[in-house]
Amino acid sequence: MKTMTKWLLATGFALACGAAWSFDFEQELKKTLKENVQQQGAAKSGNAPANVWSGLAGTSQEDEIAIGRQISGNLLGASHLVKDARLQKYVNNVGRWVASQSERPDLPWHFGVIESNDINAFAAPGGYVFVTRGLYRQLQNEAELAGVLAHEIGHVIRQHHLKILKQSQLLDLGGKLLAKQIGGNDKAQKLIGSGAEVVARSLDKNAEFEADRIGVVLSARAGYDAFALPEVLQKIGHFAKDDGSVALLFKTHPHPDDRLNKLGLAMNDRFDSVKGQSLASRYYRIKP
Amino acid sequence: MNLVKTVLVALALALMHPLWAAETGTALKADEIKAEPFRDAGTVATLSAGDKVEILKKDGGWLRVKSASGSGWVRMLSIRKGAARKGSGEAAGLLGVASGRAGTGKVVATTGVRGLNEEELKSAKFDESELKLAESYATGRPEAQKFAAQGKLAARKFDYLPDAE
Numbered sequence: 001m002k003t004m005t006k007w008l009l010a011t012g013f014a015l016a017c018g019a020a021w022s023f024d025f026e027q028e029l030k031k032t033l034k035e036n037v038q039q040q041g042a043a044k045s046g047n048a049p050a051n052v053w054s055g056l057a058g059t060s061q062e063d064e065i066a067i068g069r070q071i072s073g074n075l076l077g078a079s080h081l082v083k084d085a086r087l088q089k090y091v092n093n094v095g096r097w098v099a100s101q102s103e104r105p106d107l108p109w110h111f112g113v114i115e116s117n118d119i120n121a122f123a124a125p126g127g128y129v130f131v132t133r134g135l136y137r138q139l140q141n142e143a144e145l146a147g148v149l150a151h152e153i154g155h156v157i158r159q160h161h162l163k164i165l166k167q168s169q170l171l172d173l174g175g176k177l178l179a180k181q182i183g184g185n186d187k188a189q190k191l192i193g194s195g196a197e198v199v200a201r202s203l204d205k206n207a208e209f210e211a212d213r214i215g216v217v218l219s220a221r222a223g224y225d226a227f228a229l230p231e232v233l234q235k236i237g238h239f240a241k242d243d244g245s246v247a248l249l250f251k252t253h254p255h256p257d258d259r260l261n262k263l264g265l266a267m268n269d270r271f272d273s274v275k276g277q278s279l280a281s282r283y284y285r286i287k288p
Numbered sequence: 289m290n291l292v293k294t295v296l297v298a299l300a301l302a303l304m305h306p307l308w309a310a311e312t313g314t315a316l317k318a319d320e321i322k323a324e325p326f327r328d329a330g331t332v333a334t335l336s337a338g339d340k341v342e343i344l345k346k347d348g349g350w351l352r353v354k355s356a357s358g359s360g361w362v363r364m365l366s367i368r369k370g371a372a373r374k375g376s377g378e379a380a381g382l383l384g385v386a387s388g389r390a391g392t393g394k395v396v397a398t399t400g401v402r403g404l405n406e407e408e409l410k411s412a413k414f415d416e417s418e419l420k421l422a423e424s425y426a427t428g429r430p431e432a433q434k435f436a437a438q439g440k441l442a443a444r445k446f447d448y449l450p451d452a453e
Contacts, residue, residue: 238370
């Protein structure tokens with residue numbers, strides 16, 4: 001049990017970082033997973049590892065939430081919540097309304113603003129979404145907040161981070177363990193079917209573009225201005241690449257200009273006549 | 289030291305003034321400037337990638353702009369706010385702000401405030417009480433619905449967008 005906890009913790013660190021899709025984090029994650037396999041093997045010599053991995057192979061919603069919860073606890077260890085209860089409640093209200101428009105409305109969704117002047121946002125499996133104070137302060141109305149949260153909700157509902165975990169697993173474990181794991185599990189089978197190609201995709205930026213497209217649609221479904229998320233991207237694109245507050249964001253995401261271009265192609269004129277609310281007057285402003 | 293202080297004060301002031309006042313933008317790609325904010329409206333002028341515009345107003349997915357080639361409405365997705373994309377060779381952070389590069393002033397002061405970097409994330413320790421606090425703010429679906437109604441937000445149907453490529 002202790003080892004399991006440790007493993008979860010370690011995975012949590014790596015995933016929390018993976019939440020931002022960085023290559024370095026990916027390496028770290030693999031290393032962690034590898035170490036734990038070795039530890040497990042040494043401890044029980046035999047079947048133990050299969051048990052450890054089985055939770056991830058065909059991840060149940062329960063497991064998904066447990067993993068996300070662990071990641072979130074670690075993230076909050078690095079950056080506490082902004083101590084403003086009204087702010088946190090407001091963000092949960094907006095986030096839950098947007099998430100209710102998705103195909104996973106009944107996940108235990110949690111949203112929060114964390115203490116960092118960086119401009120960034122994070123998602124973890126199972127419905128945990130965090131926005132930094134720095135990003136929150138860039139936003140000017142509720143629709144923009146909804147757009148940012150909707151992008152992160154997109155990562156959650158499409159299980160982008162879980163997929164990274166699974167892929168890393170496949171990369172680092174020998175065929176024996178995999179074979180054991182597959183036993184009747186269609187999902188794992190499918191993953192193996194596309195093999196190395198899947199792995200390559202996990203490092204590309206399509207997940208971000210996809211989350212942008214989902215973000216726009218969920219915002220529109222929720223009654224907000226669909227162009228609020230693009231507007232946030234316009235603002236962020238304005239930062240110099242070497243500005244410290246966007247360093248991590250730019251390292252782990254395609255440049256906002258590229259995201260805008262892709263989003264523009266996907267949106268085309270579909271939303272031209274769609275009006276939505278911005279709700280600038282209701283936007284909760286935080287003290288500097 | 290005084291200079292730093294001045295810059296910080298200037299930054300603080302800039303941050304309080306984030307709205308639409310004479311916002312500038314740059315064309316991300318070639319596009320037409322329309323007489324009205326509609327696809328079928330007449331074309332008034334054309335923009336080339338990199339052209340500068342002054343943003344006067346927003347209407348849904350359209351921006352009313354003034355450019356060297358003419359004024360009218362252009363798709364907001366064809367425009368990025370601020371000056372042209374910066375190369376990494378340019379002065380960054382406070383120096384950039386001091387030189388007026390920041391334009392609309394939408395730069396967050398990083399001085400004296402810790403960032404959320406990779407090292408920090410890697411060494412982060414699980415914080416149970418903070419997590420419980422975060423979870424205590426959860427909003428239920430009915431509550432969210434009420435909140436939406438208060439803002440006159442009505443749910444609508446939209447299909448997900450396919451990847452354009």
